[in-house]
Amino acid sequence: MNFLEDPVIVFYEVTRACLLSCKHCRANAIPRRNPMELNLKEISSLADQLLEFNVKPLVVITGGDPLMRDDIIEILDIFKDRGFNLAISFSGTALATEEKMDDIAMRVKNIAISLDGSNKAIHDGFRNVEGTFEKSLEIINYVKGKTSLQINSTIGKHNIKDIENIYDLLKKMDIKSWDLFFLVPTGRATDILSLEKNEVLYALNFLYQIHSSGGMRIKTTEAPFYNRKKVEGEKKLPVTRDSNGLGVTDGRGTIFISHIGEIYPTGFLPLNTGNVRKDRIANVYRNSDIFIKLKNPEFLKGKCGKCSYKEICGGSRARAYATTGDYLEEDPACPYEV
Numbered sequence: 001m002n003f004l005e006d007p008v009i010v011f012y013e014v015t016r017a018c019l020l021s022c023k024h025c026r027a028n029a030i031p032r033r034n035p036m037e038l039n040l041k042e043i044s045s046l047a048d049q050l051l052e053f054n055v056k057p058l059v060v061i062t063g064g065d066p067l068m069r070d071d072i073i074e075i076l077d078i079f080k081d082r083g084f085n086l087a088i089s090f091s092g093t094a095l096a097t098e099e100k101m102d103d104i105a106m107r108v109k110n111i112a113i114s115l116d117g118s119n120k121a122i123h124d125g126f127r128n129v130e131g132t133f134e135k136s137l138e139i140i141n142y143v144k145g146k147t148s149l150q151i152n153s154t155i156g157k158h159n160i161k162d163i164e165n166i167y168d169l170l171k172k173m174d175i176k177s178w179d180l181f182f183l184v185p186t187g188r189a190t191d192i193l194s195l196e197k198n199e200v201l202y203a204l205n206f207l208y209q210i211h212s213s214g215g216m217r218i219k220t221t222e223a224p225f226y227n228r229k230k231v232e233g234e235k236k237l238p239v240t241r242d243s244n245g246l247g248v249t250d251g252r253g254t255i256f257i258s259h260i261g262e263i264y265p266t267g268f269l270p271l272n273t274g275n276v277r278k279d280r281i282a283n284v285y286r287n288s289d290i291f292i293k294l295k296n297p298e299f300l301k302g303k304c305g306k307c308s309y310k311e312i313c314g315g316s317r318a319r320a321y322a323t324t325g326d327y328l329e330e331d332p333a334c335p336y337e338v
Contacts, residue, residue, distance in 0.1 A: 003253035004295050006053040007285060011060045011256045011267060012046070014038075014075055017068035019093045020129050033068060036260045042277065043075055046257065047082050052282040057255075061088040061108075062267070064259070067095035076107040085109045089152060091127065092135035098142045105146035112150040112179065113139050116158070118165035126158050140173060151175050155203060156183035156193035163203060167210060178216055180207065182223035182333065184268045184318045194333070201335035204229045222268060224249045224313040225334050231312060250317035251294030255285055265294055268318035269327060293328060302330030303338045 017033040038046065050057065059079050066072050066088055079086055087110035090096055105111060113136055117123035120133035127133075143149050151170055155163060163180075170178060182200065183193050195203070200223070208229050211218045220226040227247070248254065251265030258264065261276040263284050273291065274284040285291055293299040294317060297310040304315040315331030323332050 002054075003248060005286060006055045007057045007255045008248050008253040009060060009255075010050060010057045011062055011254065013062050013064065013257065013259045013267060014043075014066050014072065015068050015259050016064040018063060018065040018091065019068075019095070020065070020091050020127050020132065034259060037069075038259065038261050038276070040071060040074055040078070042261065044078050046261075046276050046281075047078050047084070049276060049281045050084070051082060052280065053285075056084055058109075059084045059086050061086065063089075065091060065093060065095065067093065067100065073103055073107070076104065080107050087112065087150075090114070090139065092132040092139055093129075094135070096135070096139045096142070101139060101142040102146065105143060108147060110148040110150055110177075111143050112152045113143070114152045114154075115140075115166065115170075116154050118162050118169045122159050122162055126154070137173075140175075144174075148177070149175065150177040150179055152179045152181065154181045154183055156195060157199075158193060160195060160199050160203065163206060167206075167216075170216070176216055177219070178210075179219040179221060180223070181221040182316070184222050184316065184322050186268055186270065186318065186322045197333065197335040200225075200333050204335070208233050222249075222316040222318055223333075224315060225309075225331070225336060227312045228309045228336060231309070247312045247314070249314065251291050252314065255281065257281075265291065266318060268316075269321055271321070271327060290327075299328050300330075301326070301328050303334070304330040306338045307336075308338075309336075 015033055015037055017031060019031060067090065069075065076086060086108040088104060088108050089112040091114045115123065115136050116126045123133040124130050153166060185194055204226055207218050207226060210216055211230065250269055254266050256264040256267045257276060262272050263274040263276060263279065263281060264271060271290050273288040297314050300310055300314060304310060315334055317327045319331050319333055320329040321327040
């Protein structure tokens, strides 16, 4: 796929409403829905716009909590009826009943459940609501065997010493896919939760050990330097983008559509490039100055611009923006030297 022209993944935030109050929430989610959210007619128009790309992207339904929309099944059907592969992500709330999970599992290729600790003290403390750890385990049991299941974990100061225990728990539950989001200080998240470089390197080494042993697929979000770790470990040279998704990050193969139709590179990089209510998504992705620069590593600054791995990494543009105000600056979390 040529992600200069077509995105690999489109994230659609159907709502910012959520019953939780997580410490890292980029959306600053609140319990109430915004009356300006896209309605079903507008969502149908959004789905039709995505058909303008040469290749259909994966559509990831996210929030807030997607279950806060009582029309979530209708939303899924809008995309499914147009032939899109769908994924959806949840946190552990009482809205995730077994019946609702069954209805959703029939419509999506993948369900992602958040688990941020190996025990309720760590997980519930991070999610700011007691009982979410047990509810997440309950949802996992609902979903297992019905569709592909992925666990999402936000990694920061709160749980870096717990990631080996989280892995052990996932192994016991026979989880096959684990996506780790390396915290970006945006929304409710602050630098207090961000990892030091030595902690990032420890996490990368541990994740590569899991990858090398097989049995669990490891993905990272806002940690593209994990691609370097994999390439070095597997001696995949020369360092170029390939069809396995290396180099897909922050507007390079991704689009984020907000609950009110705003178009962003990702949900963690708050650079508004348009709105689906008045702009064509394909035109924005292909021609917006911000997207053009994000897709071309030659625009990168600092050590990211000098790095020989910039084709497959490029650093987290979201973290660069959050910490420096310049989305093309170097990623301060990168543990490697140029």
